[in-house]
Amino acid sequence: MVRVGVIGCGSIGRVHAMCITGIEGVSLCGVADIKRERAKEFSDSFTQGKAAVYGSLEEMVEKEALDVIHICTPHDCHVPMAVMGLKKGLSAFMEKPPAITKAQFQVLLAAEKESRGRLGICFQNRYNETTKKVEEILEGGMLGRLRGGRAFVTWNRGPAYYTESGWRGGLQTEGGGVLINQSIHTLDLLLTFLGKPVKTEAAMSNHHLKGVVEVEDTMEAYMEFTEEDDPVRASFYATTAYGFDAPVLMELFGEKGVVRVEGNSVFSRTWEQEEFDCWKAPGASVLGKAYWGSGHEACIRDFYRCLAEKTAYLNDLPSVENTFYTMMDIYDSARNKER
The missing domain is CATH 3.30.360.10 (Dihydrodipicolinate Reductase; domain 2)
Incomplete structure (x- = not known):
């Protein structure tokens, strides 16, 4: 079973959760948000309260034995959070944008190169x-x-x-x-x-x-x-x-x-x-807003398929x-x- 945590329990996090909970062999085990009450409602909605609730990514990664984290947070948090996960050997699936500065993008490239984890970007x-x-x-x-x-x-x-x-x-x-x-x-x-x-x-x-x-x-x-x-x-x-x-x-x-x-x-x-x-x-x-397109589920499913088969994403x-x-x-x- 692939154990997954979601950081960021807003509207896009909900789209990710709908996809994750529909994939066989993948389990949403932890959810984190700076507003713990929002994380609690998120866990209740998608896992009947079974996913543990945390107030930060650091707390969730420390206490949960995860394989993958989904980063659904404000843009400036994407790279620091992905780097944190990659340094711990986790794979990370992150919302766009992959970075907000050229320097951040280079940091991300280096972090993935040094990690046993893999990185996927949600260009659905x-x-x-x-x-x-x-x-x-x-x-x-x-x-x-x-x-x-x-x-x-x-x-x-x-x-x-x-x-x-x-x-x-x-x-x-x-x-x-x-x-x-x-x-x-x-x-x-x-x-x-x-x-x-x-x-x-x-x-x-x-x-x-x-x-x-x-x-x-x-x-x-x-x-x-x-x-x-x-x-x-x-x-x-x-x-x-x-x-x-x-x-x-x-x-x-x-x-x-x-x-x-x-x-x-x-x-x-x-x-x-x-x-x-x-x-x-x-x-x-279509999960979420229709004008986004219909690719979220296929995009996320393919990420987990590639992890399982150890193929290029x-x-x-x-x-x-x-x-x-x-x-x-x-x-x-x-x-x-x-x-």
């Missing part, structure tokens, strides 16, 4: 059925050579989302705003298909939360992926200043055609076709390095106002 959209459909279309050669893409994340986050959390909206605790928090998954998918940018130029703004947060509510980025006269290029736009949480839109185009993901649907056509073919993901269960730390450093480049470009 890689497991969405729509993502797999796009991969199928690209592998079939329908688009030919990719020439570019675009992505839009237009969601809504009001002042209470930040002021009631105690950590969101602070540059030192969240690391940024809409890019690092809400739209990092969409950036990850765009880069999964297009590769590593050679040029990045970006601009960010705080349109509707002035005086409420230190971070951006809107980010716009332009990326080039090849050095040529007509480069492969992409446009990226994300905001939390929209009126509601609209489905994410991502589009890729190539020499022969175009494919677009919007919510649970994939639209594709060659340039010779007048109409798009439409494919809709078959009733995948799709969302290991090296696999997210391009996304992390591109995200940091986008922030550097926007802050320094340079390419």
Whole structure:
């Protein structure tokens, strides 16, 4: 039996718990939160009170014989907590982002290299059925050579989302705003298909939360992926200043055609076709918020499968390095106002 502890008993921690408790051979044995009463309610909800309750990760790791920890805490805690677990030989499955500074990311790489434990990052959209459909279309050669893409994340986050959390909206605790928090998954998918940018130029703004947060509510980025006269290029736009949480839109185009993901649907056509073919993901269960996508359960199940089989995991730390450093480049470009 794989013994698991969850640190952070908020909304995303609940999604992880729903996944963990549905996996055969995996047992949720401990839960920790700085608000012990929240951890107690969490244990009652998911294990009928059988999971031991703790007020900190340190206490839980000291008193429980765990194999894996799930890190579902504020962003600035991700790396210190993962490093703590890895140094004790535990595996760690951590929510995004993998780090909030380049120095933190290097610390994480070193800690995993020296540990017998393994690290997984929750970039669950890689497991969405729509993502797999796009991969199928690209592998079939329908688009030919990719020439570019675009992505839009237009969601809504009001002042209470930040002021009631105690950590969101602070540059030192969240690391940024809409890019690092809400739209990092969409950036990850765009880069999964297009590769590593050679040029990045970006601009960010705080349109509707002035005086409420230190971070951006809107980010716009332009990326080039090849050095040529007509480069492969992409446009990226994300905001939390929209009126509601609209489905994410991502589009890729190539020499022969175009494919677009919007919510649970994939639209594709060659340039010779007048109409798009439409494919809709078959009733995948969604844990948490529908606009997140449906990949959490598949992502977490696959992590435990890879631990058991001692095989490579799709969302290991090296696999997210391009996304992390591109995200940091986008922030550097926007802050320094340079390419």
